[in-house]
Amino acid sequence: MQGFVNKDALATTITSRKATFFSQSGATLWTKGETSNNFINIYDMFVDCDRDSIIYLGKPDVPTCHTGLETCYFTSIGDLLKEQEVEETNLALTTLYSLESTISKRELELAGKHGKPSWTKRLLLDENLLCAKIRAEADELCRPLEEKEDSSCTASEMANVIYHAMVLLRRKDVKIENVLEVLRRRFSQSGIEEKQSRASTES
Numbered sequence: 001m002q003g004f005v006n007k008d009a010l011a012t013t014i015t016s017r018k019a020t021f022f023s024q025s026g027a028t029l030w031t032k033g034e035t036s037n038n039f040i041n042i043y044d045m046f047v048d049c050d051r052d053s054i055i056y057l058g059k060p061d062v063p064t065c066h067t068g069l070e071t072c073y074f075t076s077i078g079d080l081l082k083e084q085e086v087e088e089t090n091l092a093l094t095t096l097y098s099l100e101s102t103i104s105k106r107e108l109e110l111a112g113k114h115g116k117p118s119w120t121k122r123l124l125l126d127e128n129l130l131c132a133k134i135r136a137e138a139d140e141l142c143r144p145l146e147e148k149e150d151s152s153c154t155a156s157e158m159a160n161v162i163y164h165a166m167v168l169l170r171r172k173d174v175k176i177e178n179v180l181e182v183l184r185r186r187f188s189q190s191g192i193e194e195k196q197s198r199a200s201t202e203s
């Protein structure tokens with residue numbers, strides 16, 4: 001565990017041989033174990049080279065961490081970052097898969113005679129409209145950059161591009177997972193290297 005000490009906390013630890021700290025929130029001295037009777041019995045203390053940190057060397061009566069583990073430092077930063085990455089990746093994938101599934105449902109609904117009006121159905125039935133929309137939405141995504149406008153609509157323009165392109169994927173019977181797989185395969189190679197390797201095989 002880690003705690004703060006002031007001069008009094010250190011003096012108390014030296015005389016009592018029980019790990020004592022200074023509670024910054026309560027502005028009081030605090031001896032670990034004073035309420036639970038689970039003390040840390042101090043054998044020695046070390047200060048570092050510039051004397052701004054101290055190690056208490058002691059034996060706790062029971063595991064020090066309130067979780068019951070031997071140490072409070074049981075969470076690896078690497079694991080934490082991985083967990084966060086996995087959560088973010090799952091959310092992104094769930095969004096794309098869910099949109100893909102809605103688009104597929106709309107395609108199935110085309111077979112039925114009646115059904116709610118649907119933009120997806122209109123796109124699925126009219127490839128000229130679909131391609132025109134993809135080009136128009138891509139243009140709308142680029143325009144604020146070219147015309148130095150603010151980026152308040154960029155996320156929404158990108159969503160339009162993705163949605164319309166995903167309807168095209170459905171028409172071509174290509175899964176979003178196939179697209180993601182291609183992107184993953186490209187992780188290990190720069191675009192410049194890839195282009196150069198194409199030029200050398202083409203010549």
Ligand SMILES: N=c1c2ncn([C@@H]3O[C@H](COP(=O)(O)OP(=O)(O)OP(=O)(O)O)[C@@H](O)[C@H]3O)c2ncn1[C@@H]1O[C@H](COP(=O)(O)O)[C@@H](O)[C@H]1O
Pocket residue numbers: 099102106117118119120121159160163
């Ligand atoms: N993500 C979208 C989505 N993004 C954009 N759009 C529609 O795409 C159309 C774009 O056409 P427009 O160019 O006229 O719209 P605009 O770009 O705002 O207008 P302009 O000023 O550029 O002309 C609008 O009707 C939007 O509502 C979308 N329509 C549907 N979806 C998804 O598909 C699901 C099913 O939708 P329906 O098939 O309509 O039931 C929805 O619940 C959404 O999850």
